[in-house]
Amino acid sequence: MHVSIIKIGGNVIDFPEKLEEFLYLFSRFPGKKILVHGGGVMASKFGESLGVMPQMVDGRRITDKDTLDIVTMVYAGLINKQIVAKLQALKQNALGMTGADGNLIRAVKRPVKTIDYGFVGDIQEVNTDLIQTLLENQIVPVVSAITHDKNGQLLNTNADSIASELATSLSKKFKVDLYYCFNKPGVLIDEKNDHSIVPLINEEIYAELKKENVIHSGMIPKLDNAFAALHKGVHHVWIGKAENLLLAAKGKLSGTTIQRHRYDLY
Numbered sequence: 001m002h003v004s005i006i007k008i009g010g011n012v013i014d015f016p017e018k019l020e021e022f023l024y025l026f027s028r029f030p031g032k033k034i035l036v037h038g039g040g041v042m043a044s045k046f047g048e049s050l051g052v053m054p055q056m057v058d059g060r061r062i063t064d065k066d067t068l069d070i071v072t073m074v075y076a077g078l079i080n081k082q083i084v085a086k087l088q089a090l091k092q093n094a095l096g097m098t099g100a101d102g103n104l105i106r107a108v109k110r111p112v113k114t115i116d117y118g119f120v121g122d123i124q125e126v127n128t129d130l131i132q133t134l135l136e137n138q139i140v141p142v143v144s145a146i147t148h149d150k151n152g153q154l155l156n157t158n159a160d161s162i163a164s165e166l167a168t169s170l171s172k173k174f175k176v177d178l179y180y181c182f183n184k185p186g187v188l189i190d191e192k193n194d195h196s197i198v199p200l201i202n203e204e205i206y207a208e209l210k211k212e213n214v215i216h217s218g219m220i221p222k223l224d225n226a227f228a229a230l231h232k233g234v235h236h237v238w239i240g241k242a243e244n245l246l247l248a249a250k251g252k253l254s255g256t257t258i259q260r261h262r263y264d265l266y
């Protein structure tokens with residue numbers, strides 16, 4: 001089986017017409033597929049409206065008890081169910097899940113080192129048998145950024161990490177491609193210039209661009225997750241604009257392809 005894992009970020013989800021367009025393209029995406037979604041932008045706005053201010057460190061949300069309740073309501077509730085309903089309308093048999101549903105993703109609360117992230121989960125195990133059963137029955141899993149520790153505690157886990165870990169675990173059984181869709185057309189040399197796409201990136205280029213601060217903030221965990229997935233057996237990793245998803249599926253260069261080393265050939 002060939003499985004595609006497609007991740008959509010909060011900057012697209014927050015714009016209803018962009019989300020609608022993306023979900024239409026996702027519904028046309030060929031083969032077995034899983035949708036992983038974040039929703040960080042909406043969670044921050046919703047939290048602020050309730051007086052809970054967002055606190056991010058290295059692209060990760062510090063998640064206290066109130067924040068955990070908010071992200072659970074926003075990711076596992078509102079966003080997940082809206083996406084599922086829209087995909088059902090597009091004739092996709094979507095099934096919305098958190099990591100707790102069917103014990104899909106077990107995580108541990110991140111140990112406190114220099115920073116206490118609170119209820120943030122690091123993924124330990126993925127129930128690949130469950131995913132296989134769903135995919136074999138033509139069901140499209142829609143996975144939100146909430147995991148659990150199997151002792152009754154929900155945890156907040158970055159959606160890029162969920163996509164990477166799902167891809168890595170499934171790659172032990174299947175050929176897996178990973179697509180990170182966001183609001184820019186790929187990794188850019190100049191963030192303000194959509195034409196400055198880096199078509200291929202390897203760890204050497206990544207290190208240089210990071211040093212020069214060309215790559216920063218949310219793009220760092222995204223690329224770390226992308227390289228980790230490639231190292232652990234994922235076949236192909238792509239980063240690009242949500243609206244270019246189908247071009248990417250056809251192998252047309254429309255965003256950034258991640259390569260392990262300088263001389264890897266895709």
Ligand SMILES: Nc1ncnc2c1ncn2[C@@H]1O[C@H](COP(=O)(O)OP(=O)(O)O)[C@@H](O)[C@H]1O
Binds near residue numbers: 009010189218219
């Ligand atoms: N070199 C770069 N090219 C493109 N985006 C970059 C770059 N460096 C940093 N970024 C930032 O990374 C962000 C994407 O990360 P993030 O906000 O976590 O994505 P998502 O929308 O998937 O959650 C972009 O919106 C952009 O502001």
Ligand SMILES: CC(=O)N[C@@H](CCC(=O)OP(=O)(O)O)C(=O)O
Binds near residue numbers: 011037060
């Ligand atoms: C621990 C942690 O940082 N969790 C993320 C999960 C959501 C997410 O990743 O959303 P985007 O893909 O839209 O950024 C957060 O709460 O922001």
